[in-house]
Amino acid sequence: MGSRRSKNKQRDPPSLDEFKAKKDKSKKKHSSSSTTGKSNGNKRSSDAESHVKRKKVKESKTEEEEVEDNLPVVDYEELSKAKKSLFDEDEDLQDEFDLEQEYDDDEDDNKRERPMWSDDEDDEVDIEELNATNIEALSKKLDEEQALEEEEAEKELIEADKLQPRAVDILPTAEQEAVEDQSPPDLTSIRTRMIEIVKVLEDFKNMGAPGRSRSEYVDRLLKDISKYFGYSPFLAEKLFNLFSPSEAMEFFEANEIARPITIRTNTLKTRRRDLAQALVNRGVNLQPIGNWTKVGLQIFDSQVPVGATPEYLAGHYILQAASSFLPVIALDPQENERILDMASAPGGKTTYISALMKNTGCVFANDFNKARTKSLIANIHRLGCTNTIVCNYDAREFPKVIGGFDRVLLDAPCSGTGVIGKDQSVKVSRTEKDFIDIPHLQKQLLLSAIDSVDYNSKTGGVIVYSTCSVAVEEDEAVINYALRKRPNVKLVDTGLEIGKPGFTSFRGKTFHASCSLARRYYPHIYNVDGFFVAKFVKTGPSKFDDNKASAKEKEAAARQEALEEGIINNDFAAFEEKEDERYIAKSKKNSLLKKGVNPKAIKK
Numbered sequence: 001m002g003s004r005r006s007k008n009k010q011r012d013p014p015s016l017d018e019f020k021a022k023k024d025k026s027k028k029k030h031s032s033s034s035t036t037g038k039s040n041g042n043k044r045s046s047d048a049e050s051h052v053k054r055k056k057v058k059e060s061k062t063e064e065e066e067v068e069d070n071l072p073v074v075d076y077e078e079l080s081k082a083k084k085s086l087f088d089e090d091e092d093l094q095d096e097f098d099l100e101q102e103y104d105d106d107e108d109d110n111k112r113e114r115p116m117w118s119d120d121e122d123d124e125v126d127i128e129e130l131n132a133t134n135i136e137a138l139s140k141k142l143d144e145e146q147a148l149e150e151e152e153a154e155k156e157l158i159e160a161d162k163l164q165p166r167a168v169d170i171l172p173t174a175e176q177e178a179v180e181d182q183s184p185p186d187l188t189s190i191r192t193r194m195i196e197i198v199k200v201l202e203d204f205k206n207m208g209a210p211g212r213s214r215s216e217y218v219d220r221l222l223k224d225i226s227k228y229f230g231y232s233p234f235l236a237e238k239l240f241n242l243f244s245p246s247e248a249m250e251f252f253e254a255n256e257i258a259r260p261i262t263i264r265t266n267t268l269k270t271r272r273r274d275l276a277q278a279l280v281n282r283g284v285n286l287q288p289i290g291n292w293t294k295v296g297l298q299i300f301d302s303q304v305p306v307g308a309t310p311e312y313l314a315g316h317y318i319l320q321a322a323s324s325f326l327p328v329i330a331l332d333p334q335e336n337e338r339i340l341d342m343a344s345a346p347g348g349k350t351t352y353i354s355a356l357m358k359n360t361g362c363v364f365a366n367d368f369n370k371a372r373t374k375s376l377i378a379n380i381h382r383l384g385c386t387n388t389i390v391c392n393y394d395a396r397e398f399p400k401v402i403g404g405f406d407r408v409l410l411d412a413p414c415s416g417t418g419v420i421g422k423d424q425s426v427k428v429s430r431t432e433k434d435f436i437d438i439p440h441l442q443k444q445l446l447l448s449a450i451d452s453v454d455y456n457s458k459t460g461g462v463i464v465y466s467t468c469s470v471a472v473e474e475d476e477a478v479i480n481y482a483l484r485k486r487p488n489v490k491l492v493d494t495g496l497e498i499g500k501p502g503f504t505s506f507r508g509k510t511f512h513a514s515c516s517l518a519r520r521y522y523p524h525i526y527n528v529d530g531f532f533v534a535k536f537v538k539t540g541p542s543k544f545d546d547n548k549a550s551a552k553e554k555e556a557a558a559r560q561e562a563l564e565e566g567i568i569n570n571d572f573a574a575f576e577e578k579e580d581e582r583y584i585a586k587s588k589k590n591s592l593l594k595k596g597v598n599p600k601a602i603k604k
């Protein structure tokens with residue numbers, strides 16, 4: 001963890017001006033790379049700047065700041081740069097989405113480069129001298145110096161760690177623990193102790209105190225985590241076990257912050273470029289999410305409520321977490337297919353499916369919770385999805401209700417351990433029983449999803465299972481169960497470019513090797529909600545398969561029933577002749593009056 005300290009700063013979202021300056025910079029970078037061939041010039045220069053800045057900061061640090069630097073704050077700056085982040089800034093995006101047209105080339109803005117260039121003075125390097133010709137050489141030199149410095153610092157740290165018998169002092173005695181339990185928590189010392197314990201656990205052989213077992217450190221760390229971050233001891237342990245100790249700390253830290261606000265362009269009504277332009281005009285500061293989606297936008301800040309703009313009300317976009325795009329991308333819906341979204345409210349994924357199908361075919365949007373189907377219907381209407389049928393069944397009743405689908409999405413009800421960043425109540429509300437009951441339901445739902453798919457589908461035969469939980473019981477254990485119970489399916493690649501592979505074994509349990517094809521998403525790695533996505537294809541009929549013919553009959557019967565109940569009208573787009581006659585007459589009269597003609601004088 002020591003080597004991370006200099007980078008442990010969360011980046012503030014850029015202001016509009018900074019964003020613009022960045023765009024300008026990137027534009028210059030493009031042109032300079034094409035003329036000079038020095039494609040890394042800007043990066044190197046900013047490396048050089050940050051080195052200069054780091055140096056300054058380092059010199060002026062107090063001891064307290066040094067301690068503060070030790071704290072495992074999630075490195076979002078690194079995250080945003082890392083290839084693996086779902087919020088990649090890809091230069092290629094410029095072609096499809098070029099916001100530069102939205103900003104004038106203003107001299108003031110050009111002056112407002114990143115502060116590293118203008119604010120810092122440095123004894124050793126005169127930044128003014130960093131021009132196009134010597135920048136690369138200087139940067140290289142600075143890089144080397146920096147690497148050497150970091151190496152030395154790391155060595156010093158290791159030596160200091162060895163010399164100091166800190167490990168002995170980290171764990172409190174029973175008496176100290178008793179006193180601590182009685183008094184209000186001292187969060188600063190708890191945090192420091194957590195960091196120390198993590199260091200010991202990462203190198204227990206050399207750093208563990210004599211006579212102390214690894215589990216003593218783990219127990220203390222778990223107590224500290226649950227006190228510091230506010231988790232129930234049970235959930236703290238469950239989540240801790242998913243990661244190495246230092247990664248677990250990053251995960252817990254990341255859960256303290258909400259993920260970036262993201263929206264999905266509704267391509268049934270607009271294009272992302274047009275939407276972005278409209279929102280920028282309203283004072284929304286945004287940029288594309290990353291090169292893995294052509295419809296997502298990340299909102300940095302806004303002068304208007306993003307959930308109430310005219311574009312929102314007109315259904316040009318939906319507020320949707322970036323991770324929620326993933327299962328639909330994996331589902332890969334095709335035009336004219338029949339698709340079932342088993343647990344669909346409030347419809348973020350249904351409306352995306354509908355958009356990808358360009359309103360062709362048919363999407364059955366089901367949800368067991370009737371109250372939630374109201375927001376589902378509202379979203380379907382607002383976004384103009386005309387190929388959807390909303391239903392309200394316990395999805396375990398499928399395929400008896402209807403089957404023979406080309407594709408089924410099961411975005412399953414779950415414990416929500418992936419979305420603690422936005423729902424902190426999960427920290428204490430989830431019990432051991434939840435991790436038995438919820439997976440039980442998920443397993444039943446997944447079998448129904450599999451049985452509802454037509455294995456003869458010419459275009460599909462696909463089932464996607466997703467959760468916003470990172471708990472293995474709700475993810476790999478569920479898909480592994482389905483593989484055992486339904487030998488007529490196999491897991492396939494999700495087609496998603498990024499994501500960590502699913503576990504093939506976990507704490508003594510072994511899963512089918514193909515579970516590694518599933519994808520895991522974590523807030524501390526991708527800056528998105530924790531998520532899980534697995535994709536199956538059907539290789540043979542299920543015992544309970546409903547063939548396509550009978551599914552069609554059921555669909556026709558359902559339509560008829562809805563017609564009879566007046567839920568849908570066959571004459572949705574037709575004219576009400578009597579009503580229309582009145583309006584036509586009125587408008588004719590008005591038009592004559594406008595022309596100064598007395599309507600009564602006109603012979604009928």
Ligand SMILES: C[S@@+](CC[C@H](N)C(=O)[O-])C[C@H]1O[C@@H](n2cnc3c(N)ncnc32)[C@H](O)[C@@H]1O
Nearest residue numbers: 343344345346347348349368369394395411413
């Ligand atoms: C994760 S949410 C779905 C979110 C939705 N897919 C979206 O993108 O907006 C899970 C949904 O499952 C529904 N649900 C729970 N049990 C169900 C069941 N037995 N059958 C169908 N839906 C169920 C819940 O009402 C909830 O709306």
